[in-house]
Amino acid sequence: GIQVEQSPPDLILQEGANSTLRCNFSDSVNNLQWFHQNPWGQLINLFYIPSGTKQNGRLSATTVATERYSLLYISSSQTTDSGVYFCAVGQGGSEKLVFGKGTKLTVNP
């Protein structure tokens, strides 16, 4: 099956810093989503981005499908950005998603 690798596994930042999270996948996809899981376990969908670039406030994401990677940018990080960021991909006509292991982000005040 398709493999999803996220890097780095852990990231510690000071408030106000910028960061880039990466997601590599091993095969063609037609569905790619980024999620944020807060410390209470709630998973929030950040972006549905099988290709191209999207921005939402301080967050933006870019997927280069031909090169099989996606990037999530966080600018001017805040303590509330802490949590685990997951990349998940889907293929073909399947509605199921395969998740990476996540990047654990800690933003210190």
Next chain:
Amino acid sequence: ETGVTQTPRHLVMGMTNKKSLKCEQHLGHNAMYWYKQSAKKPLELMFVYNFKEQTENNSVPSRFSPECPNSSHLFLHLHTLQPEDSALYLCASSQVEPPMWGYTFGSGTRLTVV
């Protein structure tokens, strides 16, 4: 609330008990999912229901039994569980026909098997 409601939020059960997890979505989506999240593991897909029909059973042991009576409700019936089944169980929904945007997850049920 995210539009997907899971109950209960926490559950402690013995290995001989029978319990059920409930998920309800208020988004008009037509696909629903159960995922399992264990410590230090990626989220694992358990079951997929598309228009109430089960389209995926990811080699899940029979002690987990899903039920989808309609497109808005999804249950996970549990019986004779093992301690290693302790995990966060997450329900999600999405629009697959026509395909639109992404998954919406519920807040999860944190299950402890004693």
